[in-house]
Amino acid sequence: MFRLHDVSYAYGGNRAGVAALSHISLDVAQGEFRWLLGPSGAGKSSLLSILSLEVQASAGMVEILGVPVMQARRSNLARLRRRIGTVWQDFRLLPDLSVFDNVALPLRLQHRAEDEIAHEVHAIMKWVGLENRLDARPLQLSGGEQQRVAIARAVIYRPALLLADEPTNALDERQAGRLMAMFHRLAELGTTIVVATHNDAIVEKYPAPAIELAHGHLVRDYR
Amino acid sequence: MARRRYHDGLALHQALPGQFLPFLVAAMSFLAALALAGGIAAHGLSQRWTHGAGAVTTVQVPGPDDPAAGSGTRIAAVQDIVAHAPGVATAHRLSDAELRALLAPWIEQTGDSSLPLPAVIEVHTVPGQDPMPPLLPRLEAVAPGVLVEHDSVWSDRLAALAASLQACALLAVLIVMTVAVCVVMAATRAGLQTRRQAIALIHSLGAMDSYIAGRFASRVGLLALVGGLGGSIAALPMLLAMSHLAAPFSAMTDAQAVAPMDWRNPRAWADIVPHALLWMLLALPPAAGITGWVTTQLTVRAWLRRLP
Incomplete structure (x- = not known):
């Protein structure tokens, strides 16, 4: 599903930049659920940024869903992004769009029919428990509600690869439990999922193979 | 929905x-x-x-009624050559009235109306053609002293x-x-x-x-x-x-x-x-x-x- 071979990444360029990841090699298969662990500054967000095609690795080989990222054309990268769902730590909701429009955005970029979009949005928003807040603006929501909207937007198009950066941060225990159950269900359906967290409690409660980083190096790759 | x-x-x-x-x-x-x-x-x-009004050539013939080198008057000989030359659209001899109207500012200043005036032929050429230079030797032969003025310098x-x-x-x-x-x-x-x-x-x-x-x-x-x-x-x-x-x-x-x-x-x-x-x-x-x-x-x- 994705393979990294000897991947390095430095902020601000390869030579003068600050190294965030060094010589990372990973191979994660379809339908796997992986925790991405490590303390702050370990490189978790950098690794997720490379996998979500937000940044390019400075060196090494990155292959996602069979596409060699470093050699791919821009149009192919855009198509690949449509198969990757990402839940960012800062949610990245557009403040001038309603909750409905924020969640509908990925489907609209895929030119789906408006009736189909409305059906999908209502279904996913019912699942995250925000079906009554469709017309609200993100800034009118609590942190937990915004996180649920961000999750809904990331999973609405059933991505082949789902990346989540601290997705349970703003959720209560019940919501976090529901989210983890959904992640496991999606993995069973074939979605590869990588969840970055430094919440040891939730990792213990939902045990799964883990990738552990420290100071930009891969220290453990549990299976 | x-x-x-x-x-x-x-x-x-x-x-x-x-x-x-x-x-x-x-x-x-x-x-x-x-x-x-x-x-x-x-x-x-x-x-x-x-190509329009600017493409006008004037031919001045001094002593127009004097005999030409050949037969007829000088003005008739010149007019005959010019009118039948290729590239000439029209050749119009100005009448005495037209000529005096043209020269009125100068004649009135001198107050002398008995000055001998040349005959003037206004020649309109076909746009893009300049037929007058080749005619000059022939005109000079029948009417020595003929003067051809072309406005092309200004145009x-x-x-x-x-x-x-x-x-x-x-x-x-x-x-x-x-x-x-x-x-x-x-x-x-x-x-x-x-x-x-x-x-x-x-x-x-x-x-x-x-x-x-x-x-x-x-x-x-x-x-x-x-x-x-x-x-x-x-x-x-x-x-x-x-x-x-x-x-x-x-x-x-x-x-x-x-x-x-x-x-x-x-x-x-x-x-x-x-x-x-x-x-x-x-x-x-x-x-x-x-x-x-x-x-x-x-x-x-x-x-x-x-x-x-």
Whole structure:
């Protein structure tokens, strides 16, 4: 599903930049659920940024869903992004769009029919428990509600690869439990999922193979 | 299920407000229209001077009624040669009245009406031809002392002046277009900066460069089209007035030159404005729209290259 071979990444360029990841090699298969662990500054967000095609690795080989990222054309990268769902730590909701429009955005970029979009949005928003807040603006929501909207937007198009950066941060225990159950269900359906967290409690409660980083190096790759 | 308005987060009405850009494009189109009108007018006058009334040669025959070297009078011999020469459209001998009217300012100053006057033949040549130089030896042979004056010196100078005016007009249009392109680029970049977070997000969700560039270009193209339309409409009254003032200089007949203008009749407008100028006015708005569309496409695609 994705393979990294000897991947390095430095902020601000390869030579003068600050190294965030060094010589990372990973191979994660379809339908796997992986925790991405490590303390702050370990490189978790950098690794997720490379996998979500937000940044390019400075060196090494990155292959996602069979596409060699470093050699791919821009149009192919855009198509690949449509198969990757990402839940960012800062949610990245557009403040001038309603909750409905924020969640509908990925489907609209895929030119789906408006009736189909409305059906999908209502279904996913019912699942995250925000079906009554469709017309609200993100800034009118609590942190937990915004996180649920961000999750809904990331999973609405059933991505082949789902990346989540601290997705349970703003959720209560019940919501976090529901989210983890959904992640496991999606993995069973074939979605590869990588969840970055430094919440040891939730990792213990939902045990799964883990990738552990420290100071930009891969220290453990549990299976 | 109620239908909802389509929103993709780009909010182009915020990124590219509808007042600023059309106004600037209208100003540019107005200036371009004036410059093009100047160029077209210079071209028209150049054509007129080169091929119309300017292409006149006068032949002066001193002692017109003296016998020619051969048979008949000198004026008859000269007129016969000129009238049958290829490249000559008409050869008209000025009557005594026409000649005296022509010379009235000088004759009245001297107060002497008994001066011996030469006969004058006004020769109109076929546009693009200059038949007189080859005739000179023959004219000199039948009527020694004959004088041929061709206005080509002045028409050539005026044509050169018109050509330089056309070049200036073209340069002005190029400068206006360059400024318009720069304005569109600056407005587009400002719009991209305003919506950079939204653009980065929809880019990360899989939007193609062509989609984002197309959305911006459609908006700018439409605003530029509206601006171009405004500029053309604003230029129209001024161009009508200028065309009316220029009519006597470009009219082919005196009747056209002095014909009164009926300002309430739009058909009369079309008569006085050169057709090339009317087509140019019609072409300006789409040209502005296309220029805006292409410039925005290139600007947005270049900007998106910053994103991976």
